[in-house]
Amino acid sequence: MGTPLPHPAASDIRLDQVLSALSDPVRREVLARIASEGPKFCGDLDFHVSKSTMSYHFRVLRESGLMHTEVVGNHRRITRRDDLIETTFPGLLTAVDLPSNLGRWSEESET
Amino acid sequence: MGTPLPHPAASDIRLDQVLSALSDPVRREVLARIASEGPKFCGDLDFHVSKSTMSYHFRVLRESGLMHTEVVGNHRRITRRDDLIETTFPGLLTAVDLPSNLGRWSEESET
Numbered sequence: 001m002g003t004p005l006p007h008p009a010a011s012d013i014r015l016d017q018v019l020s021a022l023s024d025p026v027r028r029e030v031l032a033r034i035a036s037e038g039p040k041f042c043g044d045l046d047f048h049v050s051k052s053t054m055s056y057h058f059r060v061l062r063e064s065g066l067m068h069t070e071v072v073g074n075h076r077r078i079t080r081r082d083d084l085i086e087t088t089f090p091g092l093l094t095a096v097d098l099p100s101n102l103g104r105w106s107e108e109s110e111t
Numbered sequence: 112m113g114t115p116l117p118h119p120a121a122s123d124i125r126l127d128q129v130l131s132a133l134s135d136p137v138r139r140e141v142l143a144r145i146a147s148e149g150p151k152f153c154g155d156l157d158f159h160v161s162k163s164t165m166s167y168h169f170r171v172l173r174e175s176g177l178m179h180t181e182v183v184g185n186h187r188r189i190t191r192r193d194d195l196i197e198t199t200f201p202g203l204l205t206a207v208d209l210p211s212n213l214g215r216w217s218e219e220s221e222t
Contacts, residue, residue, distance in 0.1 A: 089206055
């Protein structure tokens with residue numbers, strides 16, 4: 001395990017930051033991929049943009065509260081923070097066509 | 112009547128632009144004021160920011176499709192395009208605490 005990265009608490013989630021993070025199609029696609037395929041390692045996501053650009057997108061998603069990043073050795077494993085976002089801004093994820101991954105993917109799924 | 116300003120058609124509304132427009136608190140407040148008080152003239156809205164900054168906010172709202180701007184002589188009258196946004200992205204306005212103004216304000220209201 002590496003040093004944990006900072007994540008905003010529920011009380012620090014700001015709508016400005018969440019909407020700004022969601023306004024980029026690559027960032028929405030990252031969230032959509034996690035929802036449909038489950039938690040990913042950053043390195044496994046290729047959007048044909050530079051590594052530094054992807055690092056920027058991952059940071060924006062983490063700092064907005066939309067995504068959780070866990071440091072695992074030299075890798076970073078990302079998951080969505082759907083419960084937090086859904087509780088803070090009910091209906092927002094569905095409205096932007098990124099519904100909560102509940103029911104669409106689970107740790108037990110092997111398909 | 113002055114020269115009409117360009118507005119995006121329904122098919123040209125882009126989620127990127129709408130979310131980016133909504134990510135600013137002054138722009139959300141403009142939409143909230145129109146919902147609660149009815150259509151406004153731009154000059155009647157004072158957010159303690161410069162005139163050029165407000166012009167920029169009004170332009171972003173218009174170009175995103177969230178707002179309609181009508182040129183009336185030397186003034187600009189702004190309204191929300193709730194039907195368009197609600198049809199294109201159902202639930203979005205409610206999720207960001209800017210529900211459609213239907214029922215909250217009407218042209219007939221004199222109160």
